[in-house]
Amino acid sequence: MNDNFLRALLKKPVDRTPIWLMRQAGRYLPEYCETRKRAGDFLSLCKSPDLACEVTLQPLARYDLDAAILFSDILTVPDAMGLGLYFETGEGPRFERPLREEWAINNLTAPDPYDHLGYVMDAVRTIRRALDNRVPLIGFSGSPYTLACYMVEGGGSKDFRHIKTMLYARPDLLHRILDVTSDAVIAYLNAQIECGAQAVMLFDTWGGSLSDAAYVEFSLAYLQKIVAGLHKTWNGGKIPSIIFTKGGGLWLEKIAASGCDGVGLDWNVNIADARRRVGDKVALQGNLDPNVLFAPPETIVAEAKKVLTAFALDNTAGNTGHVFNLGHGISQFTPPEHVEALVETVHHFHF
Numbered sequence: 001m002n003d004n005f006l007r008a009l010l011k012k013p014v015d016r017t018p019i020w021l022m023r024q025a026g027r028y029l030p031e032y033c034e035t036r037k038r039a040g041d042f043l044s045l046c047k048s049p050d051l052a053c054e055v056t057l058q059p060l061a062r063y064d065l066d067a068a069i070l071f072s073d074i075l076t077v078p079d080a081m082g083l084g085l086y087f088e089t090g091e092g093p094r095f096e097r098p099l100r101e102e103w104a105i106n107n108l109t110a111p112d113p114y115d116h117l118g119y120v121m122d123a124v125r126t127i128r129r130a131l132d133n134r135v136p137l138i139g140f141s142g143s144p145y146t147l148a149c150y151m152v153e154g155g156g157s158k159d160f161r162h163i164k165t166m167l168y169a170r171p172d173l174l175h176r177i178l179d180v181t182s183d184a185v186i187a188y189l190n191a192q193i194e195c196g197a198q199a200v201m202l203f204d205t206w207g208g209s210l211s212d213a214a215y216v217e218f219s220l221a222y223l224q225k226i227v228a229g230l231h232k233t234w235n236g237g238k239i240p241s242i243i244f245t246k247g248g249g250l251w252l253e254k255i256a257a258s259g260c261d262g263v264g265l266d267w268n269v270n271i272a273d274a275r276r277r278v279g280d281k282v283a284l285q286g287n288l289d290p291n292v293l294f295a296p297p298e299t300i301v302a303e304a305k306k307v308l309t310a311f312a313l314d315n316t317a318g319n320t321g322h323v324f325n326l327g328h329g330i331s332q333f334t335p336p337e338h339v340e341a342l343v344e345t346v347h348h349f350h351f
């Protein structure tokens with residue numbers, strides 16, 4: 001197996017810097033749009049293990065990527081908790097029953113992943129079989145705070161008015177949501193590991209919207225609890241975990257001390273500074289601005305080299321410890337041939 005991705009996360013020597021891209025299976029690929037049309041819609045695609053497997057493999061057929069990521073969504077967990085997920089075309093995710101009433105919050109329970117998210121477990125098993133040990137498979141979940149944002153707001157939000165009202169007016173209710181959701185995430189990620197996921201990633205997309213104190217209390221504390229509850233090894237292999245807080249540059253030392261193996265960086269952060277701040281405690285993943293992929297290939301090559309060189313400059317762990325990625329998901333408007341230039345540049349770079 002090409003295990004450079006797992007080796008980089010565990011800070012073992014690699015033969016090249018591994019690269020994968022957040023949202024690597026998605027709408028910028030015409031073959032993804034074709035499969036989604038066959039499925040009917042995005043949620044049906046997530047709920048069909050065979051089609052989810054098909055789209056997971058599509059970016060790997062085009063590019064020499066070093067990891068596959070399960071095709072699914074972070075919002076499957078609140079859906080399994082009974083909130084009724086649906087996607088309004090062009091409007092993003094929505095919940096039929098947003099979580100705002102005290103009685104509903106008291107009634108919230110963590111779903112059994114094998115019962116209520118069995119389609120995800122089937123997808124993980126199917127993808128592992130199809131990958132045939134070419135590259136490792138990443139499982140994932142949303143962070144409790146990020147999931148709570150969608151659960152309480154009832155969908156995406158610009159100002160997070162409802163969840164922030166709860167955070168300051170009824171912190172006890174928000175803590176109850178985060179507690180139950182953390183238990184759900186631990187069970188969900190452990191089940192993904194049991195079914196074949198070889199690394200896991202926590203997406204904390206909205207942690208960066210919090211104040212310094214609130215981040216520690218309402219996001220990081222629960223991420224820490226999850227990392228402590230995860231299987232550390234499975235079937236004789238180590239299972240590394242990655243925490244990605246978008247806008248989390250202020251808290252890198254604290255995230256690195258959470259017990260995770262890798263810290264995801266968005267594009268606001270200078271990766272050389274990040275390396276100096278966290279030492280070689282953890283691997284780093286990121287941090288190219290996804291918008292670089294709109295520029296001509298020569299610019300993509302130059303920008304990718306800036307990230308690689310900055311990382312190498314201050315890296316104390318030797319020829320390892322960096323998983324190249326974007327600072328957030330790839331845009332649906334990315335020209336697919338631009339991704340090729342990026343992957344090749346990263347693979348041919350020498351420390």
Ligand code: CP3
Pocket residue numbers: 021022023024025026027036042069070071072073074075092093140156203205329
């Ligand atoms: O990275 C991958 O290729 C794996 C699949 C994956 C998806 N969503 C597929 C998806 C992963 C890891 C996610 C995570 C996710 N989902 C996050 C965290 C990461 C991030 O982007 O911040 C969040 C916040 C969500 C919730 C979500 N799902 C939103 C806000 C949207 C709509 C926005 C959009 O891009 O349209 C989705 C839909 C979604 N999830 C799509 C994909 C490929 C697009 C749906 C489509 O095909 O129409």
